[in-house]
Amino acid sequence: MSLLTVFQQLSTTQRAVVLVCAIAVAVAMAWPNDEEAVPVAATESRPSTAVHSRADAASPVVPPPTPATLSHEVVPGDTLGGLFTQHGLGLATLHHVLEADQELLALDILRPGNQLHFEWTEDRSRLDTLSLVIHPGRTIHYRRLSDDAFEAVEDNHPGHWHERVLISPIEGSFYASASQAGLNDADIVKAERIFRERVNFRRDIRVGDRFEIVLSEERVRKAEPTGQTRIEAIRLRLGKRMESAFLHDDGSYYDARGESLGRAFLRQPMQGPPRVSSHFNPRRLHPVTKRIAPHNGVDFAMPVGTPILSIADGVITRIGNHPYAGKYLEVEHPGQFKTRYLHLSRISVRQGQNVRRGQQIALSGNTGRSTGPHLHFELHVNNRPVDPLKADIPRAKRIPAREMVAFDNKVRTLLDTLEHAELRLAQRNATHGNEI
Numbered sequence: 001m002s003l004l005t006v007f008q009q010l011s012t013t014q015r016a017v018v019l020v021c022a023i024a025v026a027v028a029m030a031w032p033n034d035e036e037a038v039p040v041a042a043t044e045s046r047p048s049t050a051v052h053s054r055a056d057a058a059s060p061v062v063p064p065p066t067p068a069t070l071s072h073e074v075v076p077g078d079t080l081g082g083l084f085t086q087h088g089l090g091l092a093t094l095h096h097v098l099e100a101d102q103e104l105l106a107l108d109i110l111r112p113g114n115q116l117h118f119e120w121t122e123d124r125s126r127l128d129t130l131s132l133v134i135h136p137g138r139t140i141h142y143r144r145l146s147d148d149a150f151e152a153v154e155d156n157h158p159g160h161w162h163e164r165v166l167i168s169p170i171e172g173s174f175y176a177s178a179s180q181a182g183l184n185d186a187d188i189v190k191a192e193r194i195f196r197e198r199v200n201f202r203r204d205i206r207v208g209d210r211f212e213i214v215l216s217e218e219r220v221r222k223a224e225p226t227g228q229t230r231i232e233a234i235r236l237r238l239g240k241r242m243e244s245a246f247l248h249d250d251g252s253y254y255d256a257r258g259e260s261l262g263r264a265f266l267r268q269p270m271q272g273p274p275r276v277s278s279h280f281n282p283r284r285l286h287p288v289t290k291r292i293a294p295h296n297g298v299d300f301a302m303p304v305g306t307p308i309l310s311i312a313d314g315v316i317t318r319i320g321n322h323p324y325a326g327k328y329l330e331v332e333h334p335g336q337f338k339t340r341y342l343h344l345s346r347i348s349v350r351q352g353q354n355v356r357r358g359q360q361i362a363l364s365g366n367t368g369r370s371t372g373p374h375l376h377f378e379l380h381v382n383n384r385p386v387d388p389l390k391a392d393i394p395r396a397k398r399i400p401a402r403e404m405v406a407f408d409n410k411v412r413t414l415l416d417t418l419e420h421a422e423l424r425l426a427q428r429n430a431t432h433g434n435e436i
């Protein structure tokens, strides 16, 4: 079996990887003394092709050109516009890709470490596919459909979740101790938010207090971490008082008796009777482009300037201005919930700000590409958009009776996990003590 045959049997992604590696080797060989070690792709010079993906049996001497590919790891300061210019891609292409991203808004926030793969058409005159690797379990491909359109295709690999227990006394502050124990900043903020109604992390913490956390971390394929984490359970021992929270299947946290730790969500983000102009629909015929594409939210028709309210307590995690989504913002709520508000005329909050349920966060508008004044409202549960009008949003003060058996079982398992970890820790401390 020749190398070429092996190469032909590879998937497109694998071929791309091989090509990129080959190109990197070719570049390294071309500049053996290159001290920067980073191949710089100038505007006019796309990487030369070192390996051909396809051989033409009729004329083996001159095989047809292969699609050129280029990979880029996002570093701080990168913008999609800047990268497009750097790689000789025009503004029109950028806009077509952004149009395909309107329902995902994934390209609007490039995080350092994200991978971008550019793949040109066979004649290398145009971009064929742009792939954004958000983490090993999630890639979005923006594929050219025609001269003036791209489509977004999501490639998600659900991973397996591994549990880890973090136990530590609280010394100084909860933040410092949790950080020291290995909890990342985002999860520390989430932990504080879970107890927002019950614990004041500035005033209620005393010497001798401790926390116990069961943290789930997602991994895909050969145990590659995706960076996605989930607090399954958390207990705070505050003097004689114990506060606990357990994540239920509905995405919300409850105490051991099944009482809700947060407040009920509002059903809609504005006052007055809703006028739905377009429903949530995974296969909608787009009113402007006339193509089938998902509609990941619900559209409420309303006059420009209508006050928009956060449907729950939360923190502003994103504020943006997108050529198609217009002015928009995203709020992260306690539990596994996020909301997005698009086509706004004015935003009255700032990034990182805490907001309360019912707080006015913006005024509705008609910005971006919009067929008329309306609010596009999205609800995400576990990072997936769901129908805000039908989803099981946190409404109840406690878990419904029919779900209590399952919840009780989960709580018991989590408590067992914590007790075992405590025991192991105590044994280890005792052994350690004897040694001294």
Ligand SMILES: [Zn+2]
Pocket: 278, 295, 297, 298, 299, 375, 376, 377
């Ligand atoms: Zn919409």
